[in-house]
Structures are given as structure tokens and as C-alpha cells.
Amino acid sequence: MEGQRMATTLHEFTQVLDPKMFPRVLQIQSGIYCQGKSCVYEVFGRECSLSTGDLLKIIDITITRFSARTPSNTEIEIPVEYPGLFKLVADSQPYQSIQEIADSVKISSHRLSQPVFLSGSEIEPAQGVIREGDSFRITAVTRELSGGRVRCELLHREPKICFSLSFSQQGHFTECQDDQFYTLREIAEWKISKVNYLTNKLLIVS
Structure with missing residues (x-):
């Protein structure tokens, strides 16, 4: 990663990423190798090969699914296209x-x-x-x-x-508590906070 020597996974990188810092340049250090020295990814429905040492310029992050924990402490994944409606629980921290x-x-x-x-x-x-x-x-x-x-x-x-x-x-x-109902896509695009997006609380309404 540009300006940082410590290697990190993409998952770890997105957890601490400040959106105001875009674009960011990453250098591939290692991956899951499938073909010789290349790591194969699917990009817009097409496979592309990325090698160790390649540079990537990250210009945006798009939420494609939500990882959630229920009150019973069960972890689930919900795709952003899930058809249900949700309410956001307001953050009580001033x-x-x-x-x-x-x-x-x-x-x-x-x-x-x-x-x-x-x-x-x-x-x-x-x-x-x-x-x-x-x-x-x-x-x-x-x-x-x-x-x-x-x-x-x-x-x-x-x-x-x-x-x-x-x-x-x-x-x-x-x-203030927002009493409107939203789809997950609307929440991902408009409502998830920029800093605490990993701890937002949602209430399923349908």
C-alpha cells in the first residue's frame, strides 16, 4: 500500500479505510494463485490475472452484501439486493x-x-x-x-x-431516530455512516 510498508488483506484495508483518502494505490504482495504466478479475479463478469508486484488504484468501494449479527449472536450475510425493508437505529452517541x-x-x-x-x-x-x-x-x-x-x-x-x-x-x-423504511441498497448508497459503517444497527420491518 502506498505510504505504508505493512502488508494487509483487502478485507482489513476496507475496515480502516477513510473514504476521503481516495484514490489509493495498492501493490499486490500475495494472493490465491491459480495459474502459474497469477492470481485470477472476476471483474465485471470477466476473468483477469493479477501478479505479485502489480499496482492497483482504488477509486471507490461498493457495498455488495451486509454481514450481520442477530440478537441471538448468529452471523448471516445479506445481499444488497435483498427485497426486504429496514429501519436504521439512531446512534445514541452524541x-x-x-x-x-x-x-x-x-x-x-x-x-x-x-x-x-x-x-x-x-x-x-x-x-x-x-x-x-x-x-x-x-x-x-x-x-x-x-x-x-x-x-x-x-x-x-x-x-x-x-x-x-x-x-x-x-x-x-x-x-434523531429516522422512522422511514429503506431497502438495503438505499442504506448502502445514502445512509451508512462514513466512519462507523461496520457497526450500524438495522431493524427488519418486512
Whole structure:
């Protein structure tokens, strides 16, 4: 792996990977050899041979299945195309800053990727006052050299208040429970957190 001498498996690599570090260059150290000195993989339905010493540029990781542990401690694997519906169980651990939220949670203009948080303290952005106990939806994120900002929409208050918070904003922000139902593909693409994706809790609803 570029910039790191210690060898690791692809499974171990993806467990500690920071998505912000793409692209990453890997060098094949060893594999399961099937044909001479080559390791055979299937890529887009076609076999290709990769040899020790070859370099790979990893540009993205796609979730194809979920490994899960049931309450009875049984381990199962569920393909991302599983037809059932699920609810995400909110993380009870509070975030201490907007920077921490932006680094951990998927945020975009897509409606499925606009998380809602409860403020545990009063905040005074330029556009008004966010009281303790108010909930707000993050609708966009902007990253800059000096940090960044998130655009937000205050919920359950009229008239509607939109405001922005800088990454440096400190507070006590708790993720609100999402009562929507999702397919596993929607969860994989829009809802799995960027940092704790290995410990997300799902509730089967159908």
C-alpha cells in the first residue's frame, strides 16, 4: 500500500479505510494463485490475472452484501439486493462538533442523505437562535481550505428558518431516530455512516 510498508488483506484495508483518502494505490504482495504466478479475479463478469508486484488504484468501494449479527449472536450475510425493508437505529452517541458530523455522516442534496439532529444546547447562528431541544435537518455541506460549513433547516417551527453552521461549531448533537423504511441498497448508497459503517444497527420491518 502506498505510504505504508505493512502488508494487509483487502478485507482489513476496507475496515480502516477513510473514504476521503481516495484514490489509493495498492501493490499486490500475495494472493490465491491459480495459474502459474497469477492470481485470477472476476471483474465485471470477466476473468483477469493479477501478479505479485502489480499496482492497483482504488477509486471507490461498493457495498455488495451486509454481514450481520442477530440478537441471538448468529452471523448471516445479506445481499444488497435483498427485497426486504429496514429501519436504521439512531446512534445514541452524541457528536461534539459540526466537523465531527461532516466527517462521519453522508450529507448531500439527495433527500435520503439529509440527516436530522437534536441540539442539546443553545446555538446562535446569524439567522436566529437554535434553542436546546430544537431539531434541524442538514441539507448540504461545503468544504473550504479553512474548514467548511453545513446548511441547515430548523424543523417544527414557523416561519421556516434556514441557517448555516461552521465546522468549528461546538455543541451536543444527537442523531434523531429516522422512522422511514429503506431497502438495503438505499442504506448502502445514502445512509451508512462514513466512519462507523461496520457497526450500524438495522431493524427488519418486512
